[in-house]
Amino acid sequence: MDFAKQREAMVAQLRKRQDVSEAVAAAMLAVPRHLFVPDVAPEDAYRDEPIVTKLDAQGRPISSSSQPAIMATMLDQLAVEPGHRVLEIGAGTGYNAALLAHLTGPEGRVVSVDIDEDIVTRARAHLSGAGLPQVEVVCRDGACGHPERAPYDRLIATVGVWDLAPAWLEQLSADGRLVVPLDLRGVQVSAAMERAGDHWASRSVAPCGFMRMRGPFAGTEVVTVLRQDPHVALALPEPREVGDVLSALEAAPTEITVKMEEAASPFAVVMGLSLWLALHEPRWCAVTGKLSGRGYGATAGIVEGDSIALLFMEGALVARGHGAGGAKLAAELAAHVKAWDEAGRPEAGGLRIEAHQGPVSGRPLVIAKRHTTLVLDYG
Template sequence: MDFAAQRHALVAQLRAAQDVSEPVAAAMLAVPRHLFVPGVEPEAAYRDEPIVTKLDADGRPISSSSQPAIMATMLDQLDVRPGHRVLEIGAGTGYNAALLARLVGPEGRVVALDLDEDTVEQAREHLAAAGVSGVEVLCRDGAAGHPEPAPYDRLIATVGVWDLAPAWLAQLRPDGRLVVPLDLRGVQVSAAMERDGERWVSRSVAPCGFMRMRGSFTGTEAVVVARQDPMLMLMLPEPREVGDVPAALDAAPTEITVRREEAAPPFTVAMGMALWLALHEPRWCALSGDFGSGPGFTAGVVEPGGIALLAVSGSLVARGHGEAGARLAAELAAHVRAWDEAGRPEASALRIEAHPHAPATGATPAGGGAVVIEKRHTTLVLGFG
């Protein structure tokens, strides 16, 4: 079976929920995703869900087939045209490369890179099984790109990236475009960026979440096990001292009700606040895992004396735990009010500028009200509106 009906149902579901262009929809209708995840039941391959395909020695996911919804979003951000040369960072199962091959057509070319030889071999096998041509899959550290076929018209990363690699910018055409899941102090956004003089400027931004890039371009994010049973994971934008978080979470909380009637879904509120805190609060954190009623995600503030977290259940509450919990809850509530007063800006309203090779003096190109994030190779300047 080729499961064409399942592909049609998946694409119809995506188009009912978001804008999907005709070329991207046609590619998703044509490419059989189940052939790229052979260990998964074919029906499951056509759900709008990510599929983990590889774990590291500690049981952490390091490779997957991404959620079709975000794949469609990023492919439309990329704006691939027939005949384009495309470089993909993170080959994974090969499915995204197959979609790219449909978009570039027989006159185009797709090069996909992955850090692990076994992943590369499997991607090649999947592409061959699906009858896809025009894709070269190579075992490379994606941070260096692949200069031989450069320049590329488009570059896409399907792993979370901490910074824009100089090699990527050098290997793109002057009018080229890149789309990457870019880290903003621990929060990822899919940023479509183009050159504007000496800087790179976002053309569109969308929320996303990807496994982080490994190899020479690993970022600063840190994950701490906050509790083993039930499992809770604390995510920090960089390693820092947070004290005894499990003990703090076991302490009776101090609660501040910020909004008595909260209509937005809990995950939407948590994601919106995560982005706001990432840009405005150096002590911010995210907590994910089993909250007692199933998987969940929330954002907050943590320091050695305690932790404060958002809770959404009919009302919007800042809940503080530990010795400093009351103070942290009040500070988190103030952030929520500021986010409210700003109109609850979303990732799509974000403008990102990347200025390569920031001056060593520490001077930044920020204007009034801009948020500046220093990276290894670029200075990011961010603002809403």
């Protein structure tokens, strides 16, 4: 098999759908992804899909090779230059570290840290097999960074993070940049951030979805498996009491069709509305799985007590309420959709994020974290 042609086809596909810089495209053309996922058929390694490489004891994915599309987006957000020193949080297969090594060149340095020794061992082996033994892969909690090689010009996390770890900010140079999949009450965005006086400010924001960070720096999100077969899970941005949601979902729903003057792509609706709900609705939730014979998928909604309302794209956008209070929740969910529509259907790309140390008052959208306070504003 001609792996170079496989890489060319993958990059060509990406560049049809999104902007990819010449530097990042060249790295993806040069680095053989199939060497980093040896248990996958080589032709599958060059699909624009994530590849799960490790499950936990409950069968949940905890490590992967990320989807090439979001890898390209984040690498362009990072803006790596030859000679840069780069710290990566989350080693995965080592593929992203290999792309970083190509971007930094022989005068640069790439350090990748991961909490799992077996992942570190495999990433080292993959990098060595690809001719990149100079990439340093270290086993430790990523929240600690790697102070031995600091300061860094760039820092990237390839795992979902709930807060900006103080160690990362301390280990970045004065003009450094970080790119992380940042949690905004259960919704992730890839935020590229730099220092702006006494705080950090985003330079670009893009939608994304990553496995969450584990260990002491894990966030507040709670995922409850409601049913194993067929699988249904409920995700909440933080712990709170809910009722018998599964029984509600199995009951006949109340449906409200939400009319919008112009059609929108299902992806834009799901991503835009999920973020809107996360920032404006304290009862918001996400549900994944097979619901009422409609196949496997993911959607957002509102859950309260034994009642739940969820959004579905079925030609038109439908708010479907279940349980005793389902009709009320469906109406409230439809009202959120109309508010989002009237606000111009804001998406992650139009979001501005500031990260402050200490509390912030007088701003409309504020999320308090352990170490920072996030201030958000749609541009």
